[in-house]
Amino acid sequence: MNDAKKNDNTVNSNSVQGEEKVIKIYKMLLPIQMFITVAFFFYEFIFIHIYQKYYMFFFIVLLFFYFYFYFIKKYLSKIKWFLLFQYLNTTLEISVVTLAILIFSLSINPDTVLIGPFIMIYILVIVATGFRQSLQISFYAAILAVIQHLLIFYYLIKQVKPDILMAIIDFGPQGTFQKTLYILLAGLISGLLANHTKKIINNVSKSTLEQYQLKNTFGQYVSNEVRDYVLRADFDGAGDLKYGAVLFSDLRNFTTIMESSQSKFMLSHLNEYFTEMVDIIQMNNGVVSKFVGDAILAVFGVFSYEKDSISPEDFAVMAAIQMEERLEELNKIWLNDNKAHLKMGIGIDSGNLIVGNVGCEDRMEFTCIGEVVNSAMDIEDLTKRFNVKLLISDNVHSAIKDNISFESRIIAHKEAVCDGKKFVSLYTVEDQII
Numbered sequence: 001m002n003d004a005k006k007n008d009n010t011v012n013s014n015s016v017q018g019e020e021k022v023i024k025i026y027k028m029l030l031p032i033q034m035f036i037t038v039a040f041f042f043y044e045f046i047f048i049h050i051y052q053k054y055y056m057f058f059f060i061v062l063l064f065f066y067f068y069f070y071f072i073k074k075y076l077s078k079i080k081w082f083l084l085f086q087y088l089n090t091t092l093e094i095s096v097v098t099l100a101i102l103i104f105s106l107s108i109n110p111d112t113v114l115i116g117p118f119i120m121i122y123i124l125v126i127v128a129t130g131f132r133q134s135l136q137i138s139f140y141a142a143i144l145a146v147i148q149h150l151l152i153f154y155y156l157i158k159q160v161k162p163d164i165l166m167a168i169i170d171f172g173p174q175g176t177f178q179k180t181l182y183i184l185l186a187g188l189i190s191g192l193l194a195n196h197t198k199k200i201i202n203n204v205s206k207s208t209l210e211q212y213q214l215k216n217t218f219g220q221y222v223s224n225e226v227r228d229y230v231l232r233a234d235f236d237g238a239g240d241l242k243y244g245a246v247l248f249s250d251l252r253n254f255t256t257i258m259e260s261s262q263s264k265f266m267l268s269h270l271n272e273y274f275t276e277m278v279d280i281i282q283m284n285n286g287v288v289s290k291f292v293g294d295a296i297l298a299v300f301g302v303f304s305y306e307k308d309s310i311s312p313e314d315f316a317v318m319a320a321i322q323m324e325e326r327l328e329e330l331n332k333i334w335l336n337d338n339k340a341h342l343k344m345g346i347g348i349d350s351g352n353l354i355v356g357n358v359g360c361e362d363r364m365e366f367t368c369i370g371e372v373v374n375s376a377m378d379i380e381d382l383t384k385r386f387n388v389k390l391l392i393s394d395n396v397h398s399a400i401k402d403n404i405s406f407e408s409r410i411i412a413h414k415e416a417v418c419d420g421k422k423f424v425s426l427y428t429v430e431d432q433i434i
Helices: 002-048 052-078 082-104 110-115 119-132 135-159 162-169 176-218 224-231 254-259 263-283 312-336 371-385 394-400
Strands: 240-251 286-292 295-300 344-359 364-369 390-393 410-413 416-418 421-423 426-429
Touching: 002 052, 002 082, 002 119, 052 082, 082 119, 082 135, 110 135, 119 135, 119 176, 135 176, 240 263, 240 312, 240 364, 240 371, 254 263, 263 286, 263 295, 263 312, 286 312, 286 364, 295 312, 312 344, 312 390, 312 394, 312 426, 344 371, 344 394, 371 390, 390 394, 394 426
Parallel strands: 344 390
Antiparallel strands: 240 295, 240 344, 286 295, 344 364, 390 426, 410 426, 416 421
């Protein structure tokens, strides 16, 4: 229902834009026609002194239409009966052409009017109706032009010389009937092209809307960077080898806290925590790969398409420090709200990892895998043993040791073993000791 409504709004918007283009065309052509009318007026005034009042009347009509189009353009989007308004405008446009031909026929021989190229003015107006993107309107313009053209023919035919009468009424290039056919064909072709253009616009609008909704919905389950990475044209899901830093954070004793509290309130509490932590990760050019219970797995530098002057390790450590600082602030707020006090451990490692789809045919998940991911998890687990909030690997330390912001805050730990894996050196940030 909403999709259809949005699509209708798009169509209405296109109709308004089409009407604006038609008005723009006439605002350009009307001054030219007014100049021609004034020229004929002075010609009549100087040499003939008979029909100048008709040219003056026609000039006033053209002036009225110019200001009519000028003012109506401002209120197009507010017109309720827009389709009826388009038919009204089409009627006025065709009728002005008819009025022009009748008035100019006063100074021009009737046979010249009937044989000459005046019929092309009708065709130009009919072609312009194509901007209204309606076969019905274009064909209506053609039918109306044919009727008025035949009325002009009936009015002027009595004044035509007998020797050219047959040339006017036959089916030759100068004949009225063939010109009538030209008008009808112009309306039909213009309308068909308008309808085809309208279908293309509708299809493009629908496709664009679907892509937007897909990206918007997809972005609620994965980060924007992951969403754009998956939806890019050359992504085949097979997996890409990337270099980056992996941050793994985990809440201490959260399961115990959950068991001693009401689950629905703790879930809201957890989501509030996630919101704050994810914001910090994203501010430091990080991407949340997944949530594992109350843990966060984030990567830095993996989805960067341009080389950044700051290394992924720098971003990861800055994010970790800010996360811990923000958690302390949140705990003070939560204390006043009688909410549980949360503690967090963070482990960071860097290296090569593979990003891509993992799973089976019926259930796929986009994730990052590799030894560096496992290492970050193991390092986080060691924060409990060393009684610190943050631990980083030797690789990360090597990458950030020249960073002035961290240089005086790094202290070394001896080698450690976790789940059979040996870490030669681990480091923490100086003021992160519990």
